[in-house]
Amino acid sequence: MTAARDLQLDTACPDTRALVEHVTSKWGVLVLLALRDRTMRWSELKREIAGVSEKMLIQSLQTLEADGLVLRTARPVVPPHVDYSLTDAGHEAVDLLAPLVFWAQQQVQG
Amino acid sequence: MTAARDLQLDTACPDTRALVEHVTSKWGVLVLLALRDRTMRWSELKREIAGVSEKMLIQSLQTLEADGLVLRTARPVVPPHVDYSLTDAGHEAVDLLAPLVFWAQQQVQG
DNA sequence: TGGGGTACCCACCTCGGGGTGAGTAGCATC
DNA sequence: GATGCTACTCACCCCGAGGTGGGTACCCCA
Numbered sequence: 689m690t691a692a693r694d695l696q697l698d699t700a701c702p703d704t705r706a707l708v709e710h711v712t713s714k715w716g717v718l719v720l721l722a723l724r725d726r727t728m729r730w731s732e733l734k735r736e737i738a739g740v741s742e743k744m745l746i747q748s749l750q751t752l753e754a755d756g757l758v759l760r761t762a763r764p765v766v767p768p769h770v771d772y773s774l775t776d777a778g779h780e781a782v783d784l785l786a787p788l789v790f791w792a793q794q795q796v797q798g
Numbered sequence: 799m800t801a802a803r804d805l806q807l808d809t810a811c812p813d814t815r816a817l818v819e820h821v822t823s824k825w826g827v828l829v830l831l832a833l834r835d836r837t838m839r840w841s842e843l844k845r846e847i848a849g850v851s852e853k854m855l856i857q858s859l860q861t862l863e864a865d866g867l868v869l870r871t872a873r874p875v876v877p878p879h880v881d882y883s884l885t886d887a888g889h890e891a892v893d894l895l896a897p898l899v900f901w902a903q904q905q906v907q908g
Numbered sequence: 909t910g911g912g913g914t915a916c917c918c919a920c921c922t923c924g925g926g927g928t929g930a931g932t933a934g935c936a937t938c
Numbered sequence: 939g940a941t942g943c944t945a946c947t948c949a950c951c952c953c954g955a956g957g958t959g960g961g962t963a964c965c966c967c968a
Contacts, residue, residue: 705824707902712822714815714956730915741957746916756905766965767914777905784898791894792817795866795887824926840945851927856946876935877944 727773837883
């Protein structure tokens with residue numbers, strides 16, 4: 689178990705900060721949770737995640753893809769067909785993230 | 799285990815979102831980790847958490863106190879003496895948060 | 909001929925997280 | 939008399955997350 693002090697200092701690292709911010713961002717959380725148990729198309733995600741704007745959905749997906757957490761698979765057909773799924777790292781992230789979100793939910797409701 | 803879909807919808811709840819944002823915010827993370835294994839004075843936190851501005855440290859502490867994660871104990875002496883520690887809920891939060899931060903760190907360094 | 913569906917891009921705006929710097933009370937020390 | 943320490947408050951600024959609304963290529967179907 690790493691000492692708390694070690695974590696503190698390292699957290700000042702901007703890259704670690706950025707990754708934590710991405711996975712805990714407003715729409716990032718919802719995208720990761722939505723993709724947790726199955727691959728989804730872009731339009732499915734848009735429908736599933738209530739209230740997300742097209743811009744933010746695209747931006748979130750692109751960020752998570754760049755972080756290596758989400759896999760984008762485009763089929764060059766008409767009309768366009770694009771699938772999104774979690775990578776192994778994405779599954780690791782969501783497995784660590786979900787308990788935190790669940791806990792926060794309990795706190796608020798309690 | 800709650801289904802992913804249930805979590806998704808509930809996460810849209812602004813209060814849950816706010817709490818997750820507080821504990822995963824730039825300085826919120828560092829404050830929680832710093833207080834993980836001991837009570838600290840304000841000046842100690844300021845020294846321990848490199849680069850934090852006074853304003854943001856105070857703001858983070860006030861937010862976490864309002865969320866019931868941090869306990870503030872002021873002694874009316876001169877010069878002022880204020881202790882900060884984690885509540886039970888604060889310990890729960892940091893125990894869920896630390897693995898996520900640690901994982902992010904590994905991802906970045908790998 | 910034109911309207912619709914998919915998966916985007918682009919320009920613009922707002923609002924709040926985060927940063928900088930100055931001020932403050934009361935005593936202690938020089 | 940002045941300066942310093944602690945734990946703040948207050949005023950102002952900047953930038954980026956997030957939102958809004960329009961455009962676009964391509965083909966299909968009516």
